[in-house]
Amino acid sequence: MSRAGDRGKRGEEVALEWLLARGFVLRERNWRWNHKEIDLIMESDRWLHIVEVKTLRAPAPIEPWEQVNWEKQRNLARAADHYVRLMHVEKEVHFDIVSVVEEDDGMRVEYIPEAFYAIG
Numbered sequence: 132m133s134r135a136g137d138r139g140k141r142g143e144e145v146a147l148e149w150l151l152a153r154g155f156v157l158r159e160r161n162w163r164w165n166h167k168e169i170d171l172i173m174e175s176d177r178w179l180h181i182v183e184v185k186t187l188r189a190p191a192p193i194e195p196w197e198q199v200n201w202e203k204q205r206n207l208a209r210a211a212d213h214y215v216r217l218m219h220v221e222k223e224v225h226f227d228i229v230s231v232v233e234e235d236d237g238m239r240v241e242y243i244p245e246a247f248y249a250i251g
Contacts, residue, residue, distance in 0.1 A: 142186025142195075142231035143170055145238045149229065155180065159214075167210040171229075179222045181211045183246075186231040189239075196230040196243055208249035224249070 147157065150173055158179075159172035171182035183203065185195035204226070211224055228246040232239040 146229035
């Protein structure tokens with residue numbers, strides 16, 4: 132695996148630990164459907180959270196969350212729709228982003244709840 136791939140996996144692990152520590156429950160990790168992947172599917176008391184994790188090494192010209200463009204959002208929404216139907220989920224779905232920046236002294240985590248909404 133490349134350094135970027137290793138960094139992404141570390142970032143995903145940090146994001147998962149961060150969410151679990153705040154009471155989220157893991158339903159799925161790296162769930163795939165039709166060449167689309169959802170990094171984390173988490174659950175809270177009221178909602179199902181489709182979580183995209185983006186990780187970059189500091190200093191970076193952009194924040195990791197800025198990499199979640201409209202195409203990625205559309206793919207996540209399509210995969211989430213399939214997951215909800217397949218698993219008969221009745222909770223409202225929220226699309227969240229966890230932005231992780233790898234710095235010399237550790238990982239900086241930014242959680243962005245309801246980062247975007249599914250569009251048609």
